[in-house]
Amino acid sequence: MFILLDLNEDNKLEYNEFIGVFQDTNNMNDEIMVEYIFTQIDKDNSGVISKSEIRKFFMEKQISLKNNELNDMIKRLDSDGNSNVSIYEFKQLMIEELQKGRV
Numbered sequence: 001m002f003i004l005l006d007l008n009e010d011n012k013l014e015y016n017e018f019i020g021v022f023q024d025t026n027n028m029n030d031e032i033m034v035e036y037i038f039t040q041i042d043k044d045n046s047g048v049i050s051k052s053e054i055r056k057f058f059m060e061k062q063i064s065l066k067n068n069e070l071n072d073m074i075k076r077l078d079s080d081g082n083s084n085v086s087i088y089e090f091k092q093l094m095i096e097e098l099q100k101g102r103v
C-alpha cells in the first residue's frame, strides 16, 4: 500500500484515506478527481501547491503534520525539486498510485 504520509508509526495516512477526505469525488474519473483535489489545495490558484498550502489544507481537515512529515510529503510529490508541486507532478504521482492500488 502506498503511504502518502507517515503520520506516526502506527497511524499512516494512506492514499485511500487522503482521497477519502474528499467525499464528493466518487463519480469522477481519476484525472478529473486529481485535478479537483489539486484545486482544493491550491487556494491562491497559482497553479502550484506550496508547502504552506499543504499545511493549511491539512489543518483545515484537522490533521496535524509535523514539519518533517510535511517535508517528506513535498519531497515525494515534488519530482523536479523546486519546492512547489505543479499540477503535472501531482497528477503523475496520484494517478500512478491510484492505478497501482486497483486490483
Ligand SMILES: [Ca+2]
Pocket: 042, 043, 044, 045, 046, 047, 048, 049, 050, 053
Ligand atoms: Ca498555490
Ligand SMILES: [Ca+2]
Pocket: 078, 079, 080, 081, 082, 083, 084, 085, 086, 089
Ligand atoms: Ca516541482
